Each structure stands twice: as structure tokens, then as C-alpha cells.
Amino acid sequence: MARYSGPVCRLCRREGTKLFLKGDRCYTEKCAIEKRNFQPGQHGRDRKPKIVGYGIQLREKQRTKRYYDILERQFRNAFEKASKLKGITGENLLALMEHRLDNVIYRLGLATSRAMARQVVRHGHIQVNGRKVNIPSFLTRQGDVIEVRSKSKQNAGILAACDSTASRPAPTWLEFEREQLRGKVTGTFKRDELVQIQLNEQLIVELYSK
DSSP: OOOOOSOTHHHHHHHTSOOOOSGGGGGSTTSHHHHOOSOSSTTTTTOOOOOOTHHHHHHHHHHHHHHTTOOHHHHHHHHHHHHTSSSOHHHHHHHHHHTBHHHHHHHHTSSSSHHHHHHHHHTTOEEETTEEOOOTTOBOOTTOEEEEOGGGTTOHHHHHHHHHTTTSOOOTTEEEETTTTEEEEOSOOOGGGOOSSOOOHHHHHHHHTO
8 A cells, every 4th residue: 555655744844734643743842843834845934825715725635634644545535435425525524534443543542643553553463343454444433342452462662652642532432441452433423523633624525526
């Protein structure tokens, strides 16, 4: 599966907001936005383009896509799926993003970033309802039990991530038993629970509907 492998702090600076792509670093003064809050590149300090219409929609799509750390094809496919579901397309899109297995691992605190969560899943450390799942885009559903496999419960990276994220509560639609490294999807994502970053999903719907 293709993935972005370049410097992620440039992405935050390009979007002008924290995308929380570097885990714990994003919560310290070492965060790139804290030190260099201007666009990357030689003329980043002086470049202040006026963005209107299509540009605003494009930047919102890029911001959302980069926040969830996925590439264009997967994001567009998710939009197509969201548009066929009942309800508001924009909220359906965010729900699909939130219910991805890599995002659930991140929300539970088993990883400090979505990139780490994806690696944890790909390396076979996670099981869903008792079966190993190594597909980061796997969509979880209400009632699913997600846990670290027994042979991985002493993994140093996962344990360190749990300690680092101990003060960050899981969203209301997830339950997490920290001692057992086990979580459960108890509900579905609600739009008002996305408070880490400000997104306007309606702009994405307008962009893809053209």
C-alpha cells in the first residue's frame, strides 16, 4: 500500500495547523508550528496568497486527508462510499475515517500517532473479535472488541504509547481496558466529538461534487 514517506512537519506548516502527525512531539514546544508557523519553502515567510472558492475547498480536503494520514485514492473511495450511505455525506465521511482500525488504535491510546498505529496493525499485533487483522483500513463496527494479541502485550513500543497517552481519554464511543490492552467499539462516531482539530467537511463534499 502506498504511503507518504516525506517530512510530516511540512504538512502541518503547509496547512497552518497542527495535524498531530508526530505523536508526543506535537504536544511540546518542539512542534514545527510552534517554532515556524509559516509555509515551508524558500519564500514561505513572505508567501501570503489570497485563497478563495476552489482553493478553500482544496485546502480543507488536503487538511482532512493529511490529518487522517491517508492518500488521495483511499480518501476519494471513502467519499464515494459515504455518499451512498444514509445521512449527511460529510458526517458519513468523517465516521468512516474514525472507524478505520488504525484510527481506533490511535484513539484508544495504543499508539501515539496514526503512522505508529498503522505500523502496529501491519505488524500483526492487533486482533479484532479474536482474529488477527493486519489491514489498517479495516472498518470497525459497534460491538467489535479490539485488543493487542497475547504475544504482543509486552511490546515495548505499545506499552510506552499507553503510558504516554494515559492522560488522554478515549472518545465516548470507545471503551478501553488499559491493563488488558483491550478496547471495544460501544457506539458510533458523533460529529461533535471531533474536537482535536477544526474541520469543515461540507467543503469537501462541495469539492468532490463538482
